[in-house]
Amino acid sequence: MTSASEPSRDDADIAMARLDALAACTDEPGRITRLAFSPALRDANARVLAWMREAGMAAGIDAAGNVVGRWEAETAGASAVMIGSHLDTVRDGGRYDGPLGVVAGIAVVERLRREGRRLPLAVEVIGFADEEGVRFGGSILGSAAVAGTLAPDWRERRDADGIDAATALRSFGVDPDGVGAASRRRDPPAAYLELHIEQGPALEDADVPLGCVTAIAGATRLLVTVDGTAGHAGTVPMRLRRDALAAAAECVLAVERLCAGAEAVGTVGHLRVAPDAVNVIPGRVRFSVDIRAAQDEVRTRLVDAALAEFQASARRRRVELAWQVTSRTETTPCSPRLVEALAGVLAGMGLPAPRLASGAGHDGIAVSAITEIGMLFLRCAGGISHHPAESVTVADVRLGIEALHRWSLALRRG
Numbered sequence: 001m002t003s004a005s006e007p008s009r010d011d012a013d014i015a016m017a018r019l020d021a022l023a024a025c026t027d028e029p030g031r032i033t034r035l036a037f038s039p040a041l042r043d044a045n046a047r048v049l050a051w052m053r054e055a056g057m058a059a060g061i062d063a064a065g066n067v068v069g070r071w072e073a074e075t076a077g078a079s080a081v082m083i084g085s086h087l088d089t090v091r092d093g094g095r096y097d098g099p100l101g102v103v104a105g106i107a108v109v110e111r112l113r114r115e116g117r118r119l120p121l122a123v124e125v126i127g128f129a130d131e132e133g134v135r136f137g138g139s140i141l142g143s144a145a146v147a148g149t150l151a152p153d154w155r156e157r158r159d160a161d162g163i164d165a166a167t168a169l170r171s172f173g174v175d176p177d178g179v180g181a182a183s184r185r186r187d188p189p190a191a192y193l194e195l196h197i198e199q200g201p202a203l204e205d206a207d208v209p210l211g212c213v214t215a216i217a218g219a220t221r222l223l224v225t226v227d228g229t230a231g232h233a234g235t236v237p238m239r240l241r242r243d244a245l246a247a248a249a250e251c252v253l254a255v256e257r258l259c260a261g262a263e264a265v266g267t268v269g270h271l272r273v274a275p276d277a278v279n280v281i282p283g284r285v286r287f288s289v290d291i292r293a294a295q296d297e298v299r300t301r302l303v304d305a306a307l308a309e310f311q312a313s314a315r316r317r318r319v320e321l322a323w324q325v326t327s328r329t330e331t332t333p334c335s336p337r338l339v340e341a342l343a344g345v346l347a348g349m350g351l352p353a354p355r356l357a358s359g360a361g362h363d364g365i366a367v368s369a370i371t372e373i374g375m376l377f378l379r380c381a382g383g384i385s386h387h388p389a390e391s392v393t394v395a396d397v398r399l400g401i402e403a404l405h406r407w408s409l410a411l412r413r414g
């Protein structure tokens with residue numbers, strides 16, 4: 001693409017100012033906390049809605065509380081390239097994870113407006129309302145509503161204050177009985193594009209501003225219980241012990257060793273010991289395992305290998321082992337066509353186009369049920385996300401907007 005205009009300083013500067021304005025929409029003063037369907041999210045939606053309208057888009061809040069704007073195509077009613085991300089955050093989060101993709105999408109449309117340009121496809125920008133899943137324990141609405149894949153029990157889920165999701169929606173100004181109307185199953189976008197901070201250090205390590213995401217890694221989570229025998233720390237000889245924590249420690253290290261030797265990541269993030277006392281041999285330990293890989297067969301093989309090692313440790317140490325799979329998500333591949341188009345865009349900008357998988361989940365997982373998805377990662381300082389220290393440079397944001405703009409122009413219907 002050589003026809004795209006040079007990046008204007010204003011685009012990135014305005015985007016950064018808007019990200020600061022959104023950071024001020026918070027449920028907890030002094031922190032950035034915008035939970036799904038909270039007053040702070042309603043504020044953020046109102047700001048985004050105003051920016052969309054200033055950019056010449058037809059915009060509104062959809063039936064699930066997402067904010068959506070549309071820049072019409074050459075032919076009215078044509079299908080759309082959807083550009084988006086989420087506007088909710090974790091508690092005490094950062095200002096870029098999510099909102100960056102929304103303000104960058106608006107910047108793309110502002111350019112089209114400045115250039116007086118309509119495309120064969122419309123451009124829609126969407127800010128999803130519930131991606132982080134902090135409030136109701138799982139991403140219940142937002143992109144799932146747009147994809148028409150809402151969990152059957154979404155209405156009954158409750159937040160920490162006991163407020164159910166249906167009530168939360170009502171106080172947000174959304175009719176819980178009408179949420180189904182947000183589904184785009186009958187009118188799916190032609191493609192979904194998302195610009196998101198990397199949430200990892202690979203781009204920074206490689207000294208590269210942008211990267212092409214090939215897939216959103218699948219994840220398997222286990223809850224493992226090890227049962228040994230509790231006893232007095234001072235009286236039971238070592239050779240007679242059935243120490244559940246010592247066995248669990250071997251399991252934790254096995255996860256680390258197996259994943260370090262593969263294209264995967266594995267984490268034991270939660271471990272509970274009972275009894276929990278300095279002078280008692282642990283009788284029961286429960287721990288979580290989270291294994292992710294961009295290839296499902298790699299993940300499945302690692303889960304099997306980890307369980308085999310857990311069982312071997314349990315036999316050796318004469319403890320009982322039980323486990324259950326608490327969640328399993330398959331890998332969501334990005335569309336090869338969109339990845340190729342993005343790589344071409346980055347090459348045209350004189351940039352490297354490293355390919356990497358996303359270890360974290362994104363709205364694209366849900367949206368992939370109705371259309372092909374593509375993701376563009378932007379370098380973030382230290383790979384930090386979900387934290388106030390999240391940081392990006394205005395120069396990288398400028399490149400990100402330019403790439404997103406060229407990527408949208410490169411797409412043709414079908």
Ligand SMILES: [Zn+2]
Nearest residue numbers: 086097098196
């Ligand atoms: Zn995010």
